[in-house]
Amino acid sequence: MTPAAECRARAALLQATLAAQGLDGALLLHGTEVFYFTGTRQNAVLWLPVAGEPTLLVRKSLPRARAESPLADLRPFPPSRELPEVLGGARRVGLTFDVVPLSVHAFWARALPGVELADISAPLRWQRSVKSPWELDRLRESGDVLCVPYRELPFYLRAGMREIDLAAEVELRLRQAGNEGSARVRGFNQDFFMGLAVAGDSAAARSAFDGPVTGRGLSPAAPLGASVQPIARDVPVLVDYTALVGGYVTDMSRIGVAGTLAPELERAFATALRIQDELVRLLRPGAVPSKLWARARAMTEAAGLEHNFMGQPGDQARFVGHGVGLELDEWPVLAEGFDEPMREGQVVALEPKFVFPGMGVVGIENTWAVGPRGGERLTRLDDAIVRI
Amino acid sequence: MTPAAECRARAALLQATLAAQGLDGALLLHGTEVFYFTGTRQNAVLWLPVAGEPTLLVRKSLPRARAESPLADLRPFPPSRELPEVLGGARRVGLTFDVVPLSVHAFWARALPGVELADISAPLRWQRSVKSPWELDRLRESGDVLCVPYRELPFYLRAGMREIDLAAEVELRLRQAGNEGSARVRGFNQDFFMGLAVAGDSAAARSAFDGPVTGRGLSPAAPLGASVQPIARDVPVLVDYTALVGGYVTDMSRIGVAGTLAPELERAFATALRIQDELVRLLRPGAVPSKLWARARAMTEAAGLEHNFMGQPGDQARFVGHGVGLELDEWPVLAEGFDEPMREGQVVALEPKFVFPGMGVVGIENTWAVGPRGGERLTRLDDAIVRI
Numbered sequence: 073m074t075p076a077a078e079c080r081a082r083a084a085l086l087q088a089t090l091a092a093q094g095l096d097g098a099l100l101l102h103g104t105e106v107f108y109f110t111g112t113r114q115n116a117v118l119w120l121p122v123a124g125e126p127t128l129l130v131r132k133s134l135p136r137a138r139a140e141s142p143l144a145d146l147r148p149f150p151p152s153r154e155l156p157e158v159l160g161g162a163r164r165v166g167l168t169f170d171v172v173p174l175s176v177h178a179f180w181a182r183a184l185p186g187v188e189l190a191d192i193s194a195p196l197r198w199q200r201s202v203k204s205p206w207e208l209d210r211l212r213e214s215g216d217v218l219c220v221p222y223r224e225l226p227f228y229l230r231a232g233m234r235e236i237d238l239a240a241e242v243e244l245r246l247r248q249a250g251n252e253g254s255a256r257v258r259g260f261n262q263d264f265f266m267g268l269a270v271a272g273d274s275a276a277a278r279s280a281f282d283g284p285v286t287g288r289g290l291s292p293a294a295p296l297g298a299s300v301q302p303i304a305r306d307v308p309v310l311v312d313y314t315a316l317v318g319g320y321v322t323d324m325s326r327i328g329v330a331g332t333l334a335p336e337l338e339r340a341f342a343t344a345l346r347i348q349d350e351l352v353r354l355l356r357p358g359a360v361p362s363k364l365w366a367r368a369r370a371m372t373e374a375a376g377l378e379h380n381f382m383g384q385p386g387d388q389a390r391f392v393g394h395g396v397g398l399e400l401d402e403w404p405v406l407a408e409g410f411d412e413p414m415r416e417g418q419v420v421a422l423e424p425k426f427v428f429p430g431m432g433v434v435g436i437e438n439t440w441a442v443g444p445r446g447g448e449r450l451t452r453l454d455d456a457i458v459r460i
Numbered sequence: 461m462t463p464a465a466e467c468r469a470r471a472a473l474l475q476a477t478l479a480a481q482g483l484d485g486a487l488l489l490h491g492t493e494v495f496y497f498t499g500t501r502q503n504a505v506l507w508l509p510v511a512g513e514p515t516l517l518v519r520k521s522l523p524r525a526r527a528e529s530p531l532a533d534l535r536p537f538p539p540s541r542e543l544p545e546v547l548g549g550a551r552r553v554g555l556t557f558d559v560v561p562l563s564v565h566a567f568w569a570r571a572l573p574g575v576e577l578a579d580i581s582a583p584l585r586w587q588r589s590v591k592s593p594w595e596l597d598r599l600r601e602s603g604d605v606l607c608v609p610y611r612e613l614p615f616y617l618r619a620g621m622r623e624i625d626l627a628a629e630v631e632l633r634l635r636q637a638g639n640e641g642s643a644r645v646r647g648f649n650q651d652f653f654m655g656l657a658v659a660g661d662s663a664a665a666r667s668a669f670d671g672p673v674t675g676r677g678l679s680p681a682a683p684l685g686a687s688v689q690p691i692a693r694d695v696p697v698l699v700d701y702t703a704l705v706g707g708y709v710t711d712m713s714r715i716g717v718a719g720t721l722a723p724e725l726e727r728a729f730a731t732a733l734r735i736q737d738e739l740v741r742l743l744r745p746g747a748v749p750s751k752l753w754a755r756a757r758a759m760t761e762a763a764g765l766e767h768n769f770m771g772q773p774g775d776q777a778r779f780v781g782h783g784v785g786l787e788l789d790e791w792p793v794l795a796e797g798f799d800e801p802m803r804e805g806q807v808v809a810l811e812p813k814f815v816f817p818g819m820g821v822v823g824i825e826n827t828w829a830v831g832p833r834g835g836e837r838l839t840r841l842d843d844a845i846v847r848i
Contacts, residue, residue: 073680103649103668112680115649115668133666133775140680167562174557174565175581176648193563240635247628252682253653254642260564261491261503265641278521280503292461292500292528293707293786294640319681387521398681 074111076142078206082109082199083126089195090122096162097121098192099180102171104256104398107319108200112140117149119158127158152183159184166192171258201395201403202417207320208441208450211397211419214322215439215450218315221245222326225458231305231330236290239269239298242313255314255321255400263296264400267313271303275310275433276384282401284382284389284425285310285433306331308341308432310425314400321396323421324451325437328458333434340426341434343375345455347424348436351393351406355420355440355447361393361410368392368406368424380426393422396439418442419450462499464530466594470497470587471514477583478510484550485509486580487568490559492644492786495707496588500528505537507546515546540571547572554580559646589783589791590805595708596829596838599785599807602710603827603838606703609633610714613846619693619718623686624678627657630701643702643709643788651684652788655701659691663698663821664772670789672770672777672813673698673821694719696729696820698813702788709784711809712839713825716846721822728814729822731763733843735812736824739781739794743808743828743835749781749798756780756794756812768814781810784827806830807838 086109090098100106100118107113109126114137116130129149130137138146150158159165165184167177169191181189203211221242228241243266257264262282270277270287279286279295288299303309312325327341347368354364372381379385382392395402396419404410404418420442425435436455440447474497478486488494488506495501497514502525504518517537518525526534538546547553553572555565557579569577591599609630616629631654645652650670658665658675667674667683676687691697700713715729735756742752757780760769767773770780783790784807792798792806808830813823824843828835 101648103651107681113651113668113683115670132668132670136666136668136683140683169562169566171561173559173561173648174555175579177562178557191563236638237636240632243635244628244632247631248625250624250678250688252678253651256651260489260561263491263501263641263644278524280501280520280524282503282520290638290640291706293495294704295501295524295528300638316682318679 073140074142075206078204079109079111079142081204083120085199086120086196087122089192089199090166093166093190093192095122095164095166095190095192097159098166101176102168105168105196108398110141110143112137114140121160121162129158155183159187162187164188164190166190168193168196197403200397202415203397203419203441204417207397208417210318210320211322211439211441211450214315214317214320215452217246217249217251217317218313218322218324218451219453220249221313222311222324222453225311225326225328226460229309229328229330229458229460232302234300234302235269235271235274235298236300238303238309242267242269242311246313246315250317252316255316255323256398258399258401262401265297268297269309269311270298270433271301271309272307272432273430274299274301275308276427276429278384278387282389284423285312285427303330306333308333308337308434310433312437319398321398321400322439322450323396323400323437324439325423325425325435326458327434328460330460333457334431337428337431337434340377340380341457343372343377344424344426344435347371347392348422348438351422352440352447355414355442356444357416357442358413360413361404361406362408365392365406365408377426380428382425384427384429392424393420395419396421414442416442416444461528462530463594466592467497467499467530469592471508473587474508474584475510477580477587478554481554481578481580483510483552483554483578483580485547486554489564490556493556493584496786498529498531500525502528509548509550517546543571547575550575552576552578554578556581556584585791588785590803591785591807591829592805595785596805598706598708599710599827599829599838602703602705602708603840605634605637605639605705606701606710606712606839607841608637609701610699610712610841613699613714613716614848617697617716617718617846617848620690622688622690623657623659623662624688626691626697627686630655630657630699634701634703638705640704643704643711644786646787646789650789653685656685657697657699658686658821659689659697660695660820661818662687662689663696664815664817664819666772666775670777672811673700673815691718694721696721696725696822698821700825707786709786709788710827710838711784711788711825712827713811713813713823714846715822716848718848721845722819725816725819725822728765728768729845731760731765732812732814732823735759735780736810736826739810740828740835743802743830744832745804745830746801748801749792749794750796753780753794753796765814768816770813772815772817780812781808783807784809802830804830804832
């Protein structure tokens with residue numbers, strides 16, 4: 073359960089943003105935001121005035137929302153005509169334009185005549201990027217669950233098994249360990265299911281997802297992750313999964329191999345580890361994400377691997393890490409354009425990876441908290457290649 | 461792969477709608493729509509003019525989109541300033557307002573000055589509700605995959621196992637059989653992960669999801685489906701899962717029990733089977749969904765079970781079936797307000813279920829195609845309770 077003090081602190085931070093933007097309050101409509109401010113993910117809308125107490129309007133289920141949320145004012149969702157009264161004369165109200173569909177916006181615009189609805193997506197994403205000590209504990213728990221299937225990898229990874237059978241074994245262990253489902257992704261159309269188990273050339277396939285590695289998937293309708301391709305000997309197997317525990321996402325990758333890897337791939341893997349070490353050392357308050365991206369690029373160039381870094385030659389992703397928290401695609405991104413210095417408590421998945429068409433993918437991924445002495449590892453497991 | 465003739469027929473149908481609404485074309489932005497009209501789910505936008513050939517603008521990955529789609533005109537997504545030219549002077553353009561976020565709409569409004577964007581969600585949902593013979597074949601394949609874990613249920617369902625361990629076993633078998641992930645849900649905030657394995661009182665828990673049964677889930681952040689509660693003897697175990705195969709969703713439920721069920725629950729289960737039989741008999745072109753809902757209600761009242769039908773006493777869902785296809789929450793819904801006669805090729809999951817607080821849930825669910833001789837079963841497996 074989310075403690076009352078967490079909910080109060082989060083509301084107070086957003087209220088300061090609302091005041092600075094001249095807004096009278098915010099309507100939080102998206103499930104992730106409702107959960108963040110209330111501790112419940114029931115079907116509900118949160119009204120947070122710029123000053124004073126929030127009100128949670130619950131469609132389904134009110135008894136469950138009451139049992140889960142420390143908030144004082146939970147009510148049944150009222151008839152639309154009573155909504156202006158709930159907002160008590162507010163004229164300018166914040167909404168997260170990045171996720172709210174047009175038809176939902178139209179409902180609120182009709183229900184609140186004369187009220188101007190303004191976008192608060194960006195400040196709220198920045199607020200959520202900094203995790204409290206309580207949230208970091210949740211992320212540590214999520215990381216511990218995520219390590220379970222990786223620790224057992226030597227017991228079920230076999231040459232000849234299909235990628236999808238490897239995926240099924242990973243997912244079985246994740247669920248048994250308490251994983252709640254697929255990491256939530258905020259981006260429009262960014263379909264995602266739990267993670268990827270991909271090997272050899274299949275791992276180097278191109279697809280829609282905004283990551284360095286996508287895989288073939290099972291059909292054009294689900295073009296991500298494992299395929300029915302059998303896993304060959306002597307090719308890198310990339311296991312790149314997420315955990316979702318108590319709502320919090322962690323993200324990690326390890327490489328396995330049945331047999332041996334080509335020296336070129338071993339060298340690239342060692343380079344990925346060196347990049348990780350360097351970025352972790354720099355992962356302190358004040359570090360600039362775009363500069364960390366530049367540092368990773370420079371190290372890749374020095375190793376002569378720039379054409380394989382973070383994607384296919386000619387088709388590369390332009391980042392080396394991304395925020396995680398309640399969603400998989402949080403801020404900051406370690407990429408050009410992210411020039412705001414990092415803050416203690418931000419959490420990022422660092423994933424230096426190299427793609428070799430025809431051969432496969434090698435690299436490393438762990439989830440880290442930005443801290444005064446560099447990154448704190450939240451996915452606490454050895455980085456070594458799993459050799460069977 | 462989606463055949464070219466399918467894509468052509470679907471585009472022609474929407475073009476007729478656009479013409480009737482006085483629209484010059486449609487911009488299909490949502491992944492499900494892009495897939496429906498093109499056969500690929502790469503990151504892309506489809507421009508469909510009211511007359512003539514569609515153009516697919518691909519962000520990532522163009523080579524893969526070319527390999528998957530039978531469309532002739534696939535191009536890299538152009539700079540925004542060139543978008544008006546792609547639309548060739550269109551003034552009124554359709555968009556699916558039910559899923560497109562405000563920020564995505566804002567991008568297109570800026571890119572297409574002077575163009576009026578109009579909502580085409582409803583006609584497109586109605587169009588997609590009627591499946592072609594080719595789509596029905598895909599749904600039969602999806603139903604066959606979905607039956608796999610149910611057929612094996614006697615081999616892994618055990619009293620004393622936790623709900624989450626039962627869920628993990630179902631999901632393992634679904635993935636090994638070729639299930640691509642979680643059924644996609646269109647509704648805003650309708651979080652869903654694969655299905656529910658819930659037993660006894662835990663199955664009767666209230667939660668946010670718009671179904672008759674929700675379960676406790678693993679935490680307030682994921683309040684749906686299996687919990688860590690052990691499965692007792694002599695209580696009904698509800699296994700309610702979906703399959704996603706080639707993009708197509710089927711949905712089914714079966715009841716299991718270790719031991720015996722209370723006579724009250726056995727009677728309710730028999731009533732659910734009778735309601736299913738009656739609705740399947742009526743599931744023909746011309747039948748009215750709201751009347752089927754009324755018929756199910758009347759049968760429930762005759763059996764004295766109206767307070768347990770489709771939810772908790774006092775907290776009941778108001779439907780007995782829902783369309784499925786590329787999404788889990790398609791049209792028609794067998795509910796009040798759905799008065800449009802059904803058409804051959806529509807596909808619905810019928811799910812008469814009874815909730816007994818403190819005891820559990822019994823009922824049945826299968827996916828059916830509307831046909832001239834009543835419903836054709838797409839989830840081809842015996843309905844009987846699995847007794848171990």
